[in-house]
Amino acid sequence: MSTLTALAKAQAVAAGRAQPIATVRHAHISDMPLVFIPLTMAGEANAPLAVMVGTDEDRPELLIVPQPRDRGLRFDFAARLAEILLPYAEGFCSATEAVPTDRKRDVRYRYLDAPQIIVPAPAGIGFVRLFGRSTRFRRTDGDYPVLPTVPLLGRWLTFFADRAEQPGSSMLLSLTEMLSAHWATGQSGHEDAHLGSLVNWIAPPPGMSGAKAARLAEDPEVCPPAGPATDPGFDNDVLGPAMEIYRAASEGDDPEAERAAYRELEDLLRGQLAPTWELMWRGLRVMRSMPPGASVEARWAQDRDVFSDFSLYVQGGGAPQARRDGAVAAATRLHKLERAGQSYAIERAFDDPLIMAEHRLGGEAFVGEVTLSKPDRVDDTGKRPVLRPRIQVVTTDPVLFPEGTTLVSPSKPQQKGRVIFVTPVEDGGKTEVVLELSGGMGRGLRAPAGSVPEVGERITYTSLSLGYAPPGTFPSREETPWTHGGPPQYSIADDPLDQGDHAATEDWS
Amino acid sequence: MAQTSTPDARLDRLRGPVAPRRHNARTIAALTGNPGCTRRAVLDGAGVDKMKVAEHIGFPGRFGQSSFAIVRGNVFEARLKANEGAALVGLLGVDVPKYLDLSGGPKASNEERYSRTLEALRDNPDTLLDHPMLRLEVAGRRVYLEPDLVAFQLDNRYHVVEIKSFPVIDEQADPGKVSAAATQAAVYVLALREALAEAGRDPETVSHHVLLVCPKDFSNQPVSSMIDVRRQLSVLRRQLSRMARIDQLLDTLPDGLTFDLEAGDDGEPARDPEALTADIEAVPARYAPDCLATCELSFFCRAEARTSTAVLGRSVREELGGIEDVQTVLALAHGTIEPTPDQAEAAVLLQAAYRLRAELVP
Ligand code: SF4
Numbered sequence: 001m002s003t004l005t006a007l008a009k010a011q012a013v014a015a016g017r018a019q020p021i022a023t024v025r026h027a028h029i030s031d032m033p034l035v036f037i038p039l040t041m042a043g044e045a046n047a048p049l050a051v052m053v054g055t056d057e058d059r060p061e062l063l064i065v066p067q068p069r070d071r072g073l074r075f076d077f078a079a080r081l082a083e084i085l086l087p088y089a090e091g092f093c094s095a096t097e098a099v100p101t102d103r104k105r106d107v108r109y110r111y112l113d114a115p116q117i118i119v120p121a122p123a124g125i126g127f128v129r130l131f132g133r134s135t136r137f138r139r140t141d142g143d144y145p146v147l148p149t150v151p152l153l154g155r156w157l158t159f160f161a162d163r164a165e166q167p168g169s170s171m172l173l174s175l176t177e178m179l180s181a182h183w184a185t186g187q188s189g190h191e192d193a194h195l196g197s198l199v200n201w202i203a204p205p206p207g208m209s210g211a212k213a214a215r216l217a218e219d220p221e222v223c224p225p226a227g228p229a230t231d232p233g234f235d236n237d238v239l240g241p242a243m244e245i246y247r248a249a250s251e252g253d254d255p256e257a258e259r260a261a262y263r264e265l266e267d268l269l270r271g272q273l274a275p276t277w278e279l280m281w282r283g284l285r286v287m288r289s290m291p292p293g294a295s296v297e298a299r300w301a302q303d304r305d306v307f308s309d310f311s312l313y314v315q316g317g318g319a320p321q322a323r324r325d326g327a328v329a330a331a332t333r334l335h336k337l338e339r340a341g342q343s344y345a346i347e348r349a350f351d352d353p354l355i356m357a358e359h360r361l362g363g364e365a366f367v368g369e370v371t372l373s374k375p376d377r378v379d380d381t382g383k384r385p386v387l388r389p390r391i392q393v394v395t396t397d398p399v400l401f402p403e404g405t406t407l408v409s410p411s412k413p414q415q416k417g418r419v420i421f422v423t424p425v426e427d428g429g430k431t432e433v434v435l436e437l438s439g440g441m442g443r444g445l446r447a448p449a450g451s452v453p454e455v456g457e458r459i460t461y462t463s464l465s466l467g468y469a470p471p472g473t474f475p476s477r478e479e480t481p482w483t484h485g486g487p488p489q490y491s492i493a494d495d496p497l498d499q500g501d502h503a504a505t506e507d508w509s
Numbered sequence: 510m511a512q513t514s515t516p517d518a519r520l521d522r523l524r525g526p527v528a529p530r531r532h533n534a535r536t537i538a539a540l541t542g543n544p545g546c547t548r549r550a551v552l553d554g555a556g557v558d559k560m561k562v563a564e565h566i567g568f569p570g571r572f573g574q575s576s577f578a579i580v581r582g583n584v585f586e587a588r589l590k591a592n593e594g595a596a597l598v599g600l601l602g603v604d605v606p607k608y609l610d611l612s613g614g615p616k617a618s619n620e621e622r623y624s625r626t627l628e629a630l631r632d633n634p635d636t637l638l639d640h641p642m643l644r645l646e647v648a649g650r651r652v653y654l655e656p657d658l659v660a661f662q663l664d665n666r667y668h669v670v671e672i673k674s675f676p677v678i679d680e681q682a683d684p685g686k687v688s689a690a691a692t693q694a695a696v697y698v699l700a701l702r703e704a705l706a707e708a709g710r711d712p713e714t715v716s717h718h719v720l721l722v723c724p725k726d727f728s729n730q731p732v733s734s735m736i737d738v739r740r741q742l743s744v745l746r747r748q749l750s751r752m753a754r755i756d757q758l759l760d761t762l763p764d765g766l767t768f769d770l771e772a773g774d775d776g777e778p779a780r781d782p783e784a785l786t787a788d789i790e791a792v793p794a795r796y797a798p799d800c801l802a803t804c805e806l807s808f809f810c811r812a813e814a815r816t817s818t819a820v821l822g823r824s825v826r827e828e829l830g831g832i833e834d835v836q837t838v839l840a841l842a843h844g845t846i847e848p849t850p851d852q853a854e855a856a857v858l859l860q861a862a863y864r865l866r867a868e869l870v871p
Contacts, residue, residue: 006828007862009821010838020870043578045676045727130678134727188798188822220571232573240576323679357865361858398861 002358005184013186016209018201022182023354025290028170028300030116034088035060035280037120037273038127040228041068042235046130048077049230052273053084057281064269066246066262075146078135082149089115089156093311114171114300114307117160118284120195120226120276121176125164127228128172132157136320151320158321159310165337168299168344171307175283182290186211195276196223199283224272226279234272242268293351299344346464350410356460360397365462368395368433375452378445387445389437389452390420393459399431407435407461409453415440417461435461517649519759520555525769529556532652537645537745538692542803544748547758548794549804554648554755557768559805565770565778566786568809582674585724586657589672589731594637594658597670600722600731601660609633612640619644619653627708643700648752656697666716667705669697677723677732687721687736694719695741699749717742763791798822830855 008019032055039049047068054060061084065077096109119125136154138146164172180192185201192198196217204213217223220231230239246261325333349356349365359365372392379388401407405419417435424431441451453459530536536553543549552559563570589596593608611625622642629638638659645652658670671694675686698719702712718735725732766788773779789809796814798821800807811820816835818826832838832855840846841856842863848856 001824001828003828003858003862004865006821006825007838007842007859007866009825010818010829010835010842011866013816013821013835014839023869023871041577042575043581043674045678045724133678186821188820188825190798190801190822230575232575232578233571235575235577236573354866354869357869360865361861 002361004354004358004361008184009186012184012201012210016186016211017204018183018185018210020182021184021354022290022348022352024293024352025287026181026293026296026348026351027173027178027287028116028292028296028303029284029288030113030170033116033118033284034085035277035284036117036124036128037226037276037280038124038131038228039230039269039272040127041065042230042232044068046127046134046228048074048127048131050269050273051081052270052277053081055088057277060274060277062266062270062273064262064266066250066265067243071144075135075138075144075150078131078150078153079147082147082153085153085156086149089311091115092307093315096308099305110301110304110308111311112304114304116170117172118280119172119174120280121193122174123228124226125161125172125174128157128164129161132159132161133323152314155314155318155320162321163303163306167337167341168347169303169306170296170300171303175280178287179283182287185214187214191218194218195226195279195283199279199286203282203286223275223279226276227273230272238268239265293348295347295351299347343466346466349462349464350413350466353460356410356462359462359464363398363400364464365460366393366395366397366399366431366433367458367460368393368397368431370453370455370457370459371432373452373455375447376445385445386438387441387447389441389447391417391435391437391453393433393435393453393461394425395431395433396429397431399433401433401463405463407463408465409459409461411459412440412451412453413466415451433461520648520650520755523551523555523766523768524557525767525771527558527769527771529650530558531556532647534654534656534693534696537647537652537654537696537749538689539803540647540752541692541741541744541748543795543797543800544744544751546795546800546804547761548789548792548806548810550648550752550755551758551762551792552768552806554752554758555768556650558770561770561778562768562785562789563805563809565780566782566789566809568806568812570805570808572805578674585674585729585731586672588729589722590639590658594639596731597658597660597722598637600733601670601720607633607636608639609636610639611642623653623704627704630705630710631708643697643704645696645700645703645749646753647749648755654697654700656694656701659697659701660720666714667701668716669694669701669719670722671697671719672722675723676726677734678726682723688741690721691719691736691738692741692745694721694736695738695745698738698742699745766791796820830858 005021008021012019034053034055037052039051041047041049048065049068050062050064052060052062063077063080063084065073067073092111092113092115095112097112098107099110100106101108117128119128132154134154135146135150136158138144138151138154140146140148140151160172163169164174176193176195176198179198179202180189183198183202185192185198187197187201191214194217197214200213200217201210204210220233224234225231242261242265246258246265249258249261252258324330349359353367356365356367360367370391371394373389374391375389377387377389378385380386399422401419401422403419403422407417407419409415409417415437416439417437419433420436421434422431423433437452441447532553540549540553549559552562560570560572589600598608609629611622611629613622613625617625619642622640623644626638626641626643629636629641641656641659643654643656645654656669657672660668660670671690673686673690675683698715698717701715705715706712717737717739719738720733721736722731722733724730767780768785768788769780770778771780778785789806790813794806794810794813796807796810796817796819800810804810814820817833818829818835818838819833826832829838830852832841832852837846837852838859841848841852842859844856844860
């Protein structure tokens with residue numbers, strides 16, 4: 001939490017309305033996202049109860065499990081979910097574009113678009129992960145055979161859940177996290193995890209304050225929980241009895257009674273899910289109304305890359321992902337995630353002046369007006385004369401950089417500015433900063449038009465850099481001692497005695 | 510409040526002529542949720558039914574539990590304990606100790622069961638003790654507790670076994686649930702140590718490692734993990750000793766307070782809700798968003814604190830320089846009030862933040 005966001009929260013309390021903490025959208029929003037709202041049965045280990053899913057606000061699809069403790073019914077559910085999710089994901093495996101690789105000596109292909117799943121809250125991502133875990137090892141033969149689409153669904157869900165850990169990826173997003181990254185409400189983070197409450201702070205119904213609408217939404221009768229956990233009151237008073245009626249009917253010999261009991265369950269669960277469905281699309285509209293940040297497209301291209309690779313892997317009959325990473329794989333992955341987290345943070349600051357403002361407050365950036373510019377200044381003290389324009393920027397931000405610091409401007413990321421002088425101006429808390437520029441101006445001794453900031457221009461300089469960070473080096477698997485997950489280990493899928501098979505017979509009762 | 514009465518009598522007066530609410534391991538664990546809150550310490554100390562208070566003053570809490578979860582928990586526990594705890598014994602890998610059920614029929618009183626437990630602890634060291642009865646003192650009042658099980662392990666130390674029905678999937682479990690289970694188990698560790706002391710044995714033979722038994726992956730098979738509850742124990746001890754000194758808290762309260770919920774003719778508490786509200790307000794609270802998960806009065810306290818930065822959470826308040834009131838924060842940020850010396854630093858930062866937001870937010 002930064003002071004800027006904290007102040008925005010205080011302002012939200014006073015205004016009774018959420019306040020923006022970003023000026024652009026930092027996530028990609030697909031033209032056709034798959035909204036996915038799972039519910040699970042209380043007390044069970046990720047046992048699906050129902051899901052509302054779809055890409056069209058007007059046509060939600062509802063799948064239910066009338067007896068979530070029944071393993072057979074759970075796998076029927078998985079198969080039905082696969083019929084929705086697999087065609088959705090595979091639908092993007094058509095048009096490709098060529099991407100040069102290996103310094104343009106080679107090309108590879110990636111799909112022009114990719115699937116995107118939006119769940120209400122982080123617990124929904126947890127559901128995707130665990131449901132992936134419980135289905136990807138399933139066997140299509142043996143004692144408890146499932147349809148081939150079930151383990152395939154498991155691989156895809158696991159893929160999405162893994163992507164969700166990657167900072168900056170937009171393949172599987174939770175709406176509460178996305179909204180909270182762009183808006184500050186007048187309530188705590190704990191309460192922001194409630195989708196209904198959060199959306200109402202941001203976009204209350206006409207004529208009502210956000211604070212009021214958010215409080216009303218806390219009542220599970222008005223706004224049922226966005227899942228996967230259900231409201232205990234609903235479980236005890238409504239769902240429990242209806243399940244009991246269904247159970248009795250399914251054991252009797254009146255198929256009409258059974259169908260009626262099933263329909264009743266469907267209606268009840270639809271009633272629990274429909275308000276969240278509406279909130280999801282309302283929240284997505286809020287997000288869509290913001291213009292995307294400049295680097296959103298490049299990050300989505302990375303998502304498309306990874307998606308393209310994974311769909312090839314799956315089409316080639318790839319094995320299910322391991323239960324847990326070995327030590328080296330885990331360390332490598334952690335390192336990658338950290339790096340992705342750092343560059344995502346910097347890209348956001350470069351894309352968004354309001355996020356850069358947090359760095360201005362911390363003395364890592366300043367914004368000012370160019371008051372002097374010598375675009376043709378040449379430094380001829382070295383062996384060869386080089387173009388080294390100087391500019392003077394006057395700012396009201398505090399400038400804490402020592403002389404000699406290298407800065408960069410988000411508007412000219414190829415160019416570096418070295419701090420030459422920092423001079424406080426007597427009146428009015430201003431500072432003059434003289435910077436010497438290099439790079440981003442071609443090879444000649446004359447700067448091309450527009451490559452040097454001009455007098456009157458407002459410009460940001462920061463010590464944050466998008467520069468290349470070298471990847472960490474880790475030992476290969478063969479060189480790793482077995483205590484750290486080295487050689488004497490084989491993929492779960494290869495070993496009939498290991499989890500792969502065990503999972504297939506796992507008792508789900 | 511009369512200085513001469515004992516804390517017990519004073520607490521009884523606060524509660525009025527209704528029976529005190531009974532504590533269990535969960536409610537004692539919850540006491541550690543917001544240890545700095547006097548309101549909570551006093552109401553819990555007096556055994557006031559906070560849920561009912563909250564309802565009566567128009568802020569009903571939501572602390573229901575799904576019957577599905579309860580059923581699942583009971584089924585899992587019953588499976589583990591069936592056949593003299595065969596499944597548990599197998600899981601613990603101990604050399605088939607004896608099994609002793611101390612529940613002692615429906616008629617057994619708490620005191621009887623407690624003394625049977627003491628006896629068993631003295632005489633049956635190698636035994637899996639099921640349904641033992643322990644007790645702990647909370648605000649000067651004895652509270653009886655029923656742990657899931659106490660096992661005597663091979664390393665000559667007692668271990669508390671806590672059976673929970675949330676799953677451990679690929680060796681990982683929900684950290685929030687694990688930590689709640691650890692705090693509850695710590696309550697039993699503490700109570701078991703007291704019982705051993707009373708049975709004339711070394712209380713330190715109770716390990717601070719408790720055994721958490723949960724279903725494995727998506728199955729009903731149990732898996733056990735050792736968890737270290739030292740941290741929970743020290744938090745718990747601190748809060749219990751604070752509760753033991755409750756008379757000091759009571760001294761700070763105005764005379765004549767009461768949270769009497771005695772029912773009138775309609776079965777509802779007869780007390781005027783406004784008067785009850787006023788008495789609740791007279792006891793200082795310390796609201797934090799964590800209360801929402803741990804205290805029945807949280808909706809009331811949140812509404813009471815609505816103009817305070819406390820509702821935004823601890824880290825937000827810290828970023829706002831620890832300033833308590835939202836309007837003060839904003840006035841300092843706008844520069845419309847003069848900061849006090851200890852607000853000066855925060856004011857500079859807030860004004861800078863305000864200028865930036867004013868510049869950038871359309
Ligand atoms: S909800 Fe109120 S009474 Fe309960 S702990 Fe929090 S501040 Fe104290």
